[in-house]
Amino acid sequence: MSGIDLARFHQTFFDESAEGLDAMEASLLKLTPDSADAETINGIFRAAHSIKGGAATFGFAAVADFTHLLETLLDRLRAGTRAITPADIDVLLRSVDVLRSLLDFARAGRVDDATLAEGLSAELRALLDGPASAAAEKTAPRADRSAAGWKIHFAPHAGLFASGNDPLRILRELQRLGECRVVATLDTLPALDDLVAETCYLAWDIELRAACDRDDVAEVFAWVEDECALAIEPLTTAGPVPAPLPANVAQAALPANAGTAAPVRVDSGSIRVATEKIDNLVNLVGELVITQAMLQQLAGSLDPVQHERLFTGLSQLERNTRSIQEAVMATRMLPVDFVFSRFPRMVRDLAGKLGKQVRLVTSGEQTEIDKGVIERISDPLTHLVRNAIDHGIETPEARAEAGKETTGTMRLSASHQGGHIVVEVADDGRGLDRARILAKAAERGLSVSESMTDAEVWQLIFAPGFSTAAALTDVSGRGVGMDVVKKNIEALNGVVEVASETGRGMRVTIRLPLTLAxxxxxxxxxxxxxxxxxxxxxxxxxxxxxxxxxxxxxxxxxxxxxxxxxxxxxxxxxxxxxxxxxxxxxxxxxxxxxxxxxxxxxxxxxxxxxxxxxxxxxxxxxxxxxxxxxxxxxxxxxxxxxxxxxxxxxxxxxxxx
Amino acid sequence: MSRILAVDDSNSMREMVAFTLRSAGFDVAEAPDGAEALELARKEKFRLVLCDVNMPRMDGISLVKALRELPDYKFTPLLMLTTESGPEKKQEGRAAGATGWLVKPFNPEQLISTINKVIG
Incomplete structure (x- = not known):
């Protein structure tokens, strides 16, 4: 029983911590000083709390220490003793990053790098007005010793059983510390007719002969200290030989512990399966579909009247095969949120860097799409979002001048349309500049004319190496252009379309097949x-x-x-x-x-x-x-x-x- | 022999608690939050419930309060896993009807010895 290797739980801890950090980050991004609702803060607190508990249990001291600071700050925000400020949110977001790195270190089996968290720890402490306020400061234990032992008076309140406590358990525990002489006080015990089985009537005087600390004794009573009269005094005189512990003192008052119900299994609702297993299944179902089509074709030469039952069976087979195929495909589907969830942070960071105000609105996060497609649209989408914030959305001043709301809006949406998934990236920025695109295209030697329709002009931005950015910025325009986006989407058998209105914004629509299979x-x-x-x-x-x-x-x-x-x-x-x-x-x-x-x-x-x-x-x-x-x-x-x-x-x- | 119900929203902690108790010969059921725990407790009488304090949907304090109102759980040992060693949380737990608590972090040996103390 002993010697359980805690390392076996590490993977689960890392996985859930990563999930917890993602959730924390998402909630923090939603949080603003005026929209700090209790449940959001509670959720963030819980995530930090779980990480701290796990880290302490599984021996990741640096993570536990850092999370403790974080948790203290969150606890104050949660309790409302501290109003949330933008600076708090910023520090909390950076804390998420630090925790990720600390956990990566731990996962890689490297020694905790204390310096990683040092700077931010100091910042957190400063926010908390110095480390002295830490609530977890324990009072120094009183090393009160008694050589002879302790004389204990223990008189439980009548309602002690209602908390599930049992005096017998406490007496047994005391016995573990050393020899006990226990005398029950029966003064308050009523006549049998008046006895209420759920009430505790007894009290005990105990002489514990053990050279232990007072705290060791108090610890035994820790759970019931508010539910009893308790006196612990050093034993001075050596008493007579202790009597054996009465085995059934409280037994009479114990509730019957009978009645076992049928076992209930807790189902977590999902299992992890290796992707190869699912791919293999997809392949096998493909074979099945082909076999079914082959049978259907063979049966085509038979007389439907003579072979009616065979035909009924074949059409049933067809229906079932389709159902299996759809069901198997569905197991490879993931909500598009897997990609979308990375954008709130990116938009925030990017807007901050460029001095722009951007609000990100996402919809259809639950739209499901093949895992392989998800993995491969993440780069093109990132590129489109970067582009929109860098080139599309204007600075707050420019927006104000144009009579627009100073905060720009980025919309990311996903939906199913027929057998396709449609992902849209839209902004309400300045839109594409027709004249500039035409000029640039002419400069690059593409044959263009003023008579081209808007749609044709917009298509030009997908030409290799095409960029109208006046200056290359740190954010986008580093040679990876829209042509790469288009190429990536087409590699998935998808289609990219652009719509734009000068001064009103631009919308890129990506149409993709549901699956690559x-x-x-x-x-x-x-x-x-x-x-x-x-x-x-x-x-x-x-x-x-x-x-x-x-x-x-x-x-x-x-x-x-x-x-x-x-x-x-x-x-x-x-x-x-x-x-x-x-x-x-x-x-x-x-x-x-x-x-x-x-x-x-x-x-x-x-x-x-x-x-x-x-x-x-x-x-x-x-x-x-x-x-x-x-x-x-x-x-x-x-x-x-x-x-x-x-x-x-x-x-x-x-x-x- | 009736079972122990382990309630924690953290998978790793729940796994650790359940694995440790099972390896000590106890039969264990698990729940990820108070609400699900309460549902299970209505269907089956557990001999001991071990629950975390901070959980989504229904926290540990509310779970203890709700369990104590069920006739089957009037005297059942209900232990809370708490990181707050401060007095308020314990007081709150006690007021709700918790039997006792186990302060995190704890190791498997401490867990077993506490459980054995209560139902051993």
Whole structure:
């Protein structure tokens, strides 16, 4: 029993502390001197309190000491003996950072670095008006010793049992300290008829023969010191041999402890599962979907009347397979709050640094999205938010001049629309500057004209290396531009759109598939092969007239679509498939777009739109240039998914060049 | 043998308490806050309840008060885990009907010895 290794609880402690700190930070960011509601402060206090308790228990002294200071400050805020100031919130936020570092140290198994918390500890102490006020100062124990032992008079109040205490337990404990001679006083014991079983009538005189401190004795009575008359005096004369402890003094008055109920298991409501296990499940379900589609196709040749029961079974199988697929996909889903939650702090810090006032409003935090997508939209979103605060939202003075509220508003929202998730980053800043973008584009050699629509102009900001920032700031404009944002989103088969109104603000809308495991695709046929084009990349398809197709000296074949010359790539040629090359005007051309560049793909036929389960080609075969993955069709054939970005990069030049 | 109910909003503390008690041969149920503890206590009679003071939804003091009002818990030992060694919290706990307290930080040995004192 003894020798339990506390290290086994460390991981849980670190995990919950990290969660606690996140929650503290989020609450602190919501806190302003005028909106300091009791429950928020209580929540922050509880988080600090838990960390302190755990740290002390599991032996992380530096964390415990620092949290103690923090907790003292929070306790005063909680009790209302101290009004909350912006400086307090600032110190508390920095305390969260210090605690994170201290915990990282502890987690890495390194020695606590006291210097890490030194500066802030001093600040906290200063806020608390000096360390003398610490409530935890204990009074020095009275080292009152008695060689012979102690004479104790213990007369519990009548209601002692109501606190769950038991005189017998106390007497037994005293006996552990040394030999006891116990005499019960029966003076107040009534006649049996008048006896109330829940009342304590007895009192005891005890002679404890042990050379212990008075405090050791008092400690035994600590829980009941307010519920009894107690006198502890040094024993002077050696008494007679102690009588054995009566075993059943209080037994009569004890409540019956019978009655066991059926055990109830506490369910925490969730379990942690390794991502690979879920991915494996997703894969297996993919296989199941394919098998089901295959069976369906095989049954197509049978007579539905003759095989009615088989058909009923198959349609049931289809329904169940879909349900399983949806359920399994749902296990990979996380609320988008996982990304959103990092922004309040970032917005606060950034606005402070730039001397701007920004309010962040988030909505739809509970919208669920695939874990893989979440991880990969966090960087683009960070970039967009930085951009909006740096370039979009004006300084308070400029805003006042423009007749706007001095505090700018950033809106982050997420919602489900069809099979997609839509994330919006909007600000009420100055909006995009059409004239400046056009000038900059012309300067960079892009062909632009005044007649371009706004939407076309806004698209220019996604051109590689495009930035209209007058000066590179510390915050954004360090060469990572909107083109990277767009590229990242497109890599997820997503779409980025921009809307802007001069002087009113700008809104970037990101549309993403719910999951990376399923793709909305357009299937196209080349000979007897089927290829899948991501639907998000498809602009249009057409059958070109002979005069629309031209051979260019260096660029191969191009096709002219609405005054744009797009490179034409024959998929048959590209993948080296057998069959005779058809003239473009006798085939179908699909216009695809990626990374702001367009390309025309020549195919034989459009097959249709369908959702496909993505399989990794790399894991099952090897990497193939121009192919992002594969899927298995209902008839069991493998179809390659075209990596539009890769093909576009190989064949095209910038959009309007 | 009826069980012990351990109530703490901190997973690590609850795990530690539950693991320690189990390894000492006790049967333990767990709850993350007062409200859930009270719900469990209504369904099953525990022989001892060990609860934290600061918890969301229902704190330890309120839990003790509510438990003492249940006929089944009139005399049941209710121990509070407290970091506040100051007198007010103890006084508050006592007034609510707590049997006693265990001051954090404590180690597994101290926990076992306190529990054994009460129900051993």
């Amino acid at each position: 399923i793709l909305d695709g357009m299937s196209v046929a080349v000979g007897d092969q089927v290829f899948i084009l991501p639907l998000g990349a498809v602009v249009e398809s057409l059958q070109p007239l002979p005069e629309q197709v031209k051979r260019m000296a260096q660029q191969g074949t191009v096709v002219r679509v609405r005054n744009e010359y797009l490179p034409l790539v024959d998929l048959r040629e590209w993948f080296g498939l057998p069959g005779t090359k058809a003239a473009p005007h006798e085939s179908i051309v699909v216009i695809v777009e990626a990374e702001s560049r367009k390309l025309a793909l020549q195919i034989d036929d459009l097959v249709g739109q369908q959702q496909v389960v993505i399989k990794s080609l790399e894991a099952n075969y090897r990497r193939v240039r121009g192919v992002s993955g594969a899927t298995i069709l209902g008839d069991g054939r493998v179809a390659l998914i075209v990596d539009v970005s890769a093909v576009v990069r190989l064949f095209s030049q910038p959009l309007a060049a």
